Amino acid sequence: MSINRRDFLKGALAGGALLGMGAEAEARPNKTMPPQALGLLFDSALCIGCKACVAACKRVNGLPPDPTSGENPIWDVPLDMSAYTYNVIKVYKSGTAVHKDQETDGYAFMKQSCLHCVDPSCVSACPVSAMLKDPVTGIVTYDAGACIGCRYCVAACPFGVPRFEYDKALPKIGKCELCRHRMADGHYAACAEVCPTGATLYGKVTDLMTEARRRLALKPAKRRSSRAGSWAVRTRATAHRRPSTSRRSTARRSWAARR
Amino acid sequence: MIKLASVPFDKLGHRPLPERSYASISEGLQHTLYSYLILPAAVLGVLGVVAKRNAKHDDDDDDGGGSAGRGRK
Numbered sequence: 001m002s003i004n005r006r007d008f009l010k011g012a013l014a015g016g017a018l019l020g021m022g023a024e025a026e027a028r029p030n031k032t033m034p035p036q037a038l039g040l041l042f043d044s045a046l047c048i049g050c051k052a053c054v055a056a057c058k059r060v061n062g063l064p065p066d067p068t069s070g071e072n073p074i075w076d077v078p079l080d081m082s083a084y085t086y087n088v089i090k091v092y093k094s095g096t097a098v099h100k101d102q103e104t105d106g107y108a109f110m111k112q113s114c115l116h117c118v119d120p121s122c123v124s125a126c127p128v129s130a131m132l133k134d135p136v137t138g139i140v141t142y143d144a145g146a147c148i149g150c151r152y153c154v155a156a157c158p159f160g161v162p163r164f165e166y167d168k169a170l171p172k173i174g175k176c177e178l179c180r181h182r183m184a185d186g187h188y189a190a191c192a193e194v195c196p197t198g199a200t201l202y203g204k205v206t207d208l209m210t211e212a213r214r215r216l217a218l219k220p221a222k223r224r225s226s227r228a229g230s231w232a233v234r235t236r237a238t239a240h241r242r243p244s245t246s247r248r249s250t251a252r253r254s255w256a257a258r259r
Numbered sequence: 260m261i262k263l264a265s266v267p268f269d270k271l272g273h274r275p276l277p278e279r280s281y282a283s284i285s286e287g288l289q290h291t292l293y294s295y296l297i298l299p300a301a302v303l304g305v306l307g308v309v310a311k312r313n314a315k316h317d318d319d320d321d322d323g324g325g326s327a328g329r330g331r332k
Contacts, residue, residue, distance in 0.1 A: 124286055
């Protein structure tokens with residue numbers, strides 16, 4: 001196909017006009033947190049890995065044993081989040097794994113559940129608004145009645161939180177909704193309710209952020225060891241002045257879920 | 260959800276996050292492409308012009324048939 005100068009100029013002009021039109025629309029910025037947003041504070045240094053939160057989450061949400069627990073599970077030991085496990089405690093191990101909260105030759109626990117993002121991808125991707133972010137509480141909610149089972153939320157979530165009931169004829173999405181169904185009875189998130197060490201706290205995100213900053217600012221305390229008067233450096237780990245089993249003296253890091 | 264830990268978070272299953280949220284990037288892209296349906300309409304127009312330019316009418320056949328019918332070849 002040959003092209004003469006007139007056609008080329010016409011095409012270039014039209015293309016330029018198209019590009020100019022496309023650049024008019026501005027991408028929106030990140031969304032912001034509702035001022036009264038509710039959330040959880042998880043402190044890995046306090047978690048002892050008892051999984052009471054996993055069991056409590058299953059109980060209050062009426063979830064069956066997880067299929068990943070084995071063929072004929074006697075114990076419900078979910079390995080990961082699933083449509084029947086909204087909350088799971090995972091362990092990090094390194095080398096000999098003897099020291100708690102230590103990167104080398106240590107171990108640490110981490111809670112995996114919905115982060116209730118400020119700008120959630122699942123809400124953005126859902127074509128029928130089954131996934132919504134509550135404008136007041138900030139809870140990312142799921143409406144099974146509106147869901148069409150497209151699993152866009154499963155694909156969109158960068159943390160792999162929404163899970164699909166692949167083994168059901170009428171499947172739903174399973175994810176943590178911060179126990180919003182219990183709020184009418186005066187209860188709050190079961191994982192935070194049952195946590196024996198205060199590793200998982202529930203409250204307003206602003207209050208939790210204040211507490212998190214306070215914990216991050218804590219200096220590792222010097223404590224007189226019971227052995228021969230030597231001084232051992234220990235991390236003062238808890239908000240309740242409870243000494244941690246960690247010997248690591250560096251400060252904790254924070255990871256806030258912005259999205 | 261706020262999390263505190265002594266071990267780096269990328270070892271605990273939380274990779275570093277970009278400052279821009281994924282939702283804002285994908286929504287920005289979609290809304291740019293489809294804002295007021297200008298771009299799809301413009302693309303349709305361009306395609307129409309191209310199709311019209313490349314269409315070969317029966318009238319232009321070299322056999323000199325003039326306004327010949329479709330079945331005549």
